[in-house]
Amino acid sequence: MPSFPDFKVPEAGQTTQITEGVYWLRMPLPFDLNHINLYMLEDTDGWYIVDTGLGGKTTQKHWQTVFDSTLNDKPVKGIILTHMHPDHIGQAGNLNEKWRAPIYISRGEYFGARSLSGPSNGASRWSDEVYYRQAGVDEASISKALEAESGFGDFVSPFPRSYRRLKQGSTLTINGSEWRVLVGSGHSPEHVCLFNETLNLFISGDQILPQITPNISVYSTEPEGNPLDDYLSTLPQFFDLPEDVLTLPAHNLPFLGLHKRVKYMQDHHAEKLHRLMQASQTAKNAVELLPAIFKRKLNGSQLMFALGECIAHVNYLIAAGDIERTLKEGCYYYQATREAPADEDTDMEPQLIQPV
Numbered sequence: 001m002p003s004f005p006d007f008k009v010p011e012a013g014q015t016t017q018i019t020e021g022v023y024w025l026r027m028p029l030p031f032d033l034n035h036i037n038l039y040m041l042e043d044t045d046g047w048y049i050v051d052t053g054l055g056g057k058t059t060q061k062h063w064q065t066v067f068d069s070t071l072n073d074k075p076v077k078g079i080i081l082t083h084m085h086p087d088h089i090g091q092a093g094n095l096n097e098k099w100r101a102p103i104y105i106s107r108g109e110y111f112g113a114r115s116l117s118g119p120s121n122g123a124s125r126w127s128d129e130v131y132y133r134q135a136g137v138d139e140a141s142i143s144k145a146l147e148a149e150s151g152f153g154d155f156v157s158p159f160p161r162s163y164r165r166l167k168q169g170s171t172l173t174i175n176g177s178e179w180r181v182l183v184g185s186g187h188s189p190e191h192v193c194l195f196n197e198t199l200n201l202f203i204s205g206d207q208i209l210p211q212i213t214p215n216i217s218v219y220s221t222e223p224e225g226n227p228l229d230d231y232l233s234t235l236p237q238f239f240d241l242p243e244d245v246l247t248l249p250a251h252n253l254p255f256l257g258l259h260k261r262v263k264y265m266q267d268h269h270a271e272k273l274h275r276l277m278q279a280s281q282t283a284k285n286a287v288e289l290l291p292a293i294f295k296r297k298l299n300g301s302q303l304m305f306a307l308g309e310c311i312a313h314v315n316y317l318i319a320a321g322d323i324e325r326t327l328k329e330g331c332y333y334y335q336a337t338r339e340a341p342a343d344e345d346t347d348m349e350p351q352l353i354q355p356v
């Protein structure tokens with residue numbers, strides 16, 4: 001397990017100093033995961049904010065409390081966004097308007113956020129319907145899922161019309177020290193993490209979390225996608241950061257033990273892949289495969305969420321040649337192309353899950 005240095009967990013609207021010029025704050029989320037961590041970086045002539053919380057009045061009010069107490073008469077000069085998920089970019093538009101400060105984000109995340117922020121263009125949802133049917137979801141649940149909208153716009157303030165691009169190796173010099181961008185993928189298209197060698201700090205966003213694993217899912221938008229390959233192939237770069245770096249994640253607590261955590265992520269997915277190989281010795285559809293990787297009982301929305309994860313893992317196995325997929329009456333059935341070793345023989349070494 002990673003270890004957690006003894007910082008005071010900030011209440012909403014409060015900040016906790018991590019080191020000189022680096023502050024941690026939290027905003028509430030109305031979900032099982034009830035908070036997001038945000039960071040503020042103080043420059044000589046202003047502040048950078050890293051991620052923003054959900055849109056809406058509650059978070060906006062907490063931001064005002066932070067501004068009233070923290071800024072030392074300096075403006076916000078930049079808003080850095082790790083990735084496009086609503087808890088990260090929800091207030092980006094409001095903050096961008098309030099401060100006329102640019103957002104810094106990767107190109108993939110920027111255009112993803114812009115497209116989800118836009119109104120529906122009138123295209124039908126037949127591809128969603130097919131996605132669910134191919135996964136083995138029953139017709140009543142499909143109808144229900146098709147009635148629901150994504151809700152993205154409800155959680156995100158109007159997204160800015162321009163941005164500053166961050167990409168692998170980009171640097172931002174803040175208060176005399178350099179933050180270097182490392183891009184991960186899989187959880188989202190082009191997720192920005194930031195490493196500061198001088199301060200020995202690493203802002204990991206959702207790419208690496210200490211107590212939960214980031215969601216890696218295939219959705220109906222790209223049903224043949226292989227995001228698990230993207231995730232696993234961008235993970236090893238984090239072994240190049242110092243083992244004693246303090247990681248500042250977007251959820252849970254700041255932690256030490258980055259390398260162990262990266263290894264855990266590799267093992268975690270290797271284990272899921274292994275269980276799916278065992279479960280698919282006889283052909284099963286995605287819904288039937290779920291118990292192999294989710295032990296708890298899943299309700300409606302959790303079921304859809306879990307399906308995305310399950311399909312991400314089977315798509316990875318298909319690309320590796322370990323599973324074959326057959327379409328029968330509109331539903332995909334997955335069958336392993338080789339025997340899966342028994343549990344006690346499971347080789348959990350990372351090379352098992354290196355991309356093919």
Ligand SMILES: [Zn+2]
Pocket residue numbers: 083085187188206
């Ligand atoms: Zn996320």
